[in-house]
Amino acid sequence: MNKTINQKAWFFVVPVFVLVAFNAAIPLMTVVNYSFQETFGNNVFAWEGTRWFKQILLSERFHDALGRQIAFTFIILLIQIPLGIGIALTMPKKGWGVPVCLILMSMPLLIPWNVVGAMWNIFALPDIGFLGYSLNAIGFDFNFTQQPGDAWFTTILMDVWHWTSLVVLLSYAGLNSIQPAYYQAAEIDGASRWATFRYIELPKMKKVLTLAILLRFMDSFMIYTEPFVLTGGGPGNATAFLSIDLVKMALGQFDLGPAAAMSLIYFFIVLLVCWVFYSLMMKNEVRS
Amino acid sequence: MSLELKNVEKKVGIETHIYPTNIKLEKNTINVLLGSTLAGKTTLMQIMAGLDKPTSGEIWFNGENVTGKQVQKRNVSMVYQQFINYPSFTVFENIASPLKIIGVNSDEIKERVGKVAELLKLSAMLNKKPDELSGGQQQRTALARALVKDSDLILLDEPLANLDFKLREELREELPKLFEDRECIVVYATTEPSDALMIGGNTATILEGKIIQYGKTLDVYNKPENLTSAKVFSDPPMNIAEISKSGDTCKLTDNSVQWKSNVKIKDGNYKIGIRPHNITTYKEGNNTVEINGKVLISELSGSESLIHFTNGNLNWVSLSNGIQQKNIGENTKLFMNVDEFLYFDENNRLVNHG
Structure with a gap:
């Protein structure tokens, strides 16, 4: 039999190429282009080499924003992962409770990010917000628009409220894939609840948890909308995380070159952390 | 213990x-x-x-x-x-x-x-x-x-x-x-x-x-x-047929097969159970009876041959040693080992063996 030669098939791939070019390659290359040049508008560019990269890497402003970012991500991971697993463990495994819990859990995930920010902004206002007013009423001096500690507290609480559900749902799926025979075997051995968790549930959840940590790391490391609406990065620069700082630099000050360099550095940090974490977690996994 | x-x-x-x-x-x-x-x-x-x-x-x-x-x-x-x-x-x-x-x-x-x-x-x-x-x-x-x-x-x-x-x-x-x-x-x-x-x-x-x-x-x-x-403990499934016995003569109720039996049970109607390996394409045992069948399916599994066939209104399964090639639709002659028949009464209880 002769093979029919038909090059028309290539046309089917064209839309993908065009899409990827427009949503990834071209914008990214524009950023790369900006990061090595200086511009004053009017499409006038001057070559600057690696100057912006050096400037960003050495600037105190970047170090501070990165520090805040790392602290924020670290804290929310530390809260959300154990809390998510904990909630998943207590969720019912059958009966009418399952759909109820699943729907309740997915609710926060369905709310648009800027709405979450706005909600929490109003919720936490010290004079009229339920949370802010209550805290003041019971004797705390709470004002997230003026006190950095309170701003952090509110931002973290908001993120925990918004995103713990994701960890819960992933852990729940992981837990549900464990065959009942494992629990019976542990029971027969006389294993304690903790041992059952540590040696059966946790190893069996390893893959979904890796995914949950990666997703939560990336999302929280790139967080923008919610703190922007909630605190606008303030008071002062107290909650100005990397994206907020980046947007300030690019659009507020119109420093396109340094902002582009910062974007790339930012991008590489996320990529590097994800790669290192994933490789470490999957080091001992057998490929199947 | x-x-x-x-x-x-x-x-x-x-x-x-x-x-x-x-x-x-x-x-x-x-x-x-x-x-x-x-x-x-x-x-x-x-x-x-x-x-x-x-x-x-x-x-x-x-x-x-x-x-x-x-x-x-x-x-x-x-x-x-x-x-x-x-x-x-x-x-x-x-x-x-x-x-x-x-x-x-x-x-x-x-x-x-x-x-x-x-x-x-x-x-x-x-x-x-x-x-x-x-x-x-x-x-x-x-x-x-x-x-x-x-x-x-x-x-x-x-x-x-x-x-x-x-x-x-x-x-x-x-x-x-x-x-x-x-x-x-x-x-x-x-x-x-x-x-x-x-x-x-x-x-x-x-x-x-x-x-x-x-x-x-x-x-x-x-x-x-x-x-x-007997059914639970038989794989492939046991063959079950209705018979009548009078004197030492037994026969399937459709009269297609008849054999002499020395089981000590009263005359009357019974069911017999025959395990597939007691119906073979060759004579096995001292006491066999022929059965004619039309081949439905013939499966070979290495050293054994499973032949499904019809006789009268019933479907039968037989299991023979070795490779016994049969064509679908072919009329064939098989041998049942009479000594291994299980006889059950109207309450499905085993009345005798062999």
């Missing part, structure tokens, strides 16, 4: 999973629970182990009522159809885990694990994780975990079902030897009559939540109390 179920019944909602059951298992025996899927084998085992409570009835172990006693406090081990091991432990740690929990010192653990590992041919794999092992080795690890503890009761719930044919044969041969000189009661659930025959010991045939018959495996096989028990 003995395990006794007294009037044990299990209901879930309005469904009855186990009808009131009485059975007594003795020390140093292997007991096969034989029945199809959903017959209630697993439920029965979980009740025996104490993983599940009966709705009513009692479980006695060594003269002690253990109904409702927690499984941790009873010296039980269980092996499942799925290969259940601790995923993050090595094979050694897996086998050692039940001993660690009951606080055996590490020298003794090493010695006992080593012994069991050798018995189950796992010595070379002690440092590997379950994921890195083949299915057969994973199941061996699970078996080793069950054996290392010196349990009073070892429950094996279709342990070979998920293994491929070769490994199943291999492990099935080894299993009875593993329990040979152990002071324990072994219960083995399976859907395969051949498993029961291979393992020997005692067999209980189970259908739809009822134990039909319990006794020595060969007795249950050769002298099934009733037609149900």
Whole structure:
């Protein structure tokens, strides 16, 4: 039999190429282009080499924003992962409770990010917000628009409220894939609840948890909308995380070159952390 | 040492999973629970182990009522159809885990694990994780975990079902030897009559939540109390036909086959059960009778030939040794071994054998 030669098939791939070019390659290359040049508008560019990269890497402003970012991500991971697993463990495994819990859990995930920010902004206002007013009423001096500690507290609480559900749902799926025979075997051995968790549930959840940590790391490391609406990065620069700082630099000050360099550095940090974490977690996994 | 179920019944909602059951298992025996899927084998085992409570009835172990006693406090081990091991432990740690929990010192653990590992041919794999092992080795690890503890009761719930044919044969041969000189009661659930025959010991045939018959495996096989028990303990399925007997002459009710029989039963109508391997393309036994059939399907499986054929209104299954090539639709002559016929009365009870 002769093979029919038909090059028309290539046309089917064209839309993908065009899409990827427009949503990834071209914008990214524009950023790369900006990061090595200086511009004053009017499409006038001057070559600057690696100057912006050096400037960003050495600037105190970047170090501070990165520090805040790392602290924020670290804290929310530390809260959300154990809390998510904990909630998943207590969720019912059958009966009418399952759909109820699943729907309740997915609710926060369905709310648009800027709405979450706005909600929490109003919720936490010290004079009229339920949370802010209550805290003041019971004797705390709470004002997230003026006190950095309170701003952090509110931002973290908001993120925990918004995103713990994701960890819960992933852990729940992981837990549900464990065959009942494992629990019976542990029971027969006389294993304690903790041992059952540590040696059966946790190893069996390893893959979904890796995914949950990666997703939560990336999302929280790139967080923008919610703190922007909630605190606008303030008071002062107290909650100005990397994206907020980046947007300030690019659009507020119109420093396109340094902002582009910062974007790339930012991008590489996320990529590097994800790669290192994933490789470490999957080091001992057998490929199947 | 003995395990006794007294009037044990299990209901879930309005469904009855186990009808009131009485059975007594003795020390140093292997007991096969034989029945199809959903017959209630697993439920029965979980009740025996104490993983599940009966709705009513009692479980006695060594003269002690253990109904409702927690499984941790009873010296039980269980092996499942799925290969259940601790995923993050090595094979050694897996086998050692039940001993660690009951606080055996590490020298003794090493010695006992080593012994069991050798018995189950796992010595070379002690440092590997379950994921890195083949299915057969994973199941061996699970078996080793069950054996290392010196349990009073070892429950094996279709342990070979998920293994491929070769490994199943291999492990099935080894299993009875593993329990040979152990002071324990072994219960083995399976859907395969051949498993029961291979393992020997005692067999209980189970259908739809009822134990039909319990006794020595060969007795249950050769002298099934009733037609149900015979059907459960026959694979490929048993041939059943209606006959009438007058004097020493028996014949199928459609008169197609007639034979002389010296069974000592009254004249009248009966059902006969004929296992497929007692209908062959060649004469076997001293006393055979011919049956004509039209071939429906002919399957070859290595050293055996399974021929499905029709005679009159009935479909028959025959199992012959060797490769017996038959064409579909072909008219053929087969031989039935009259001495192996099982005769059942109108209540489906076995009236005589041979």
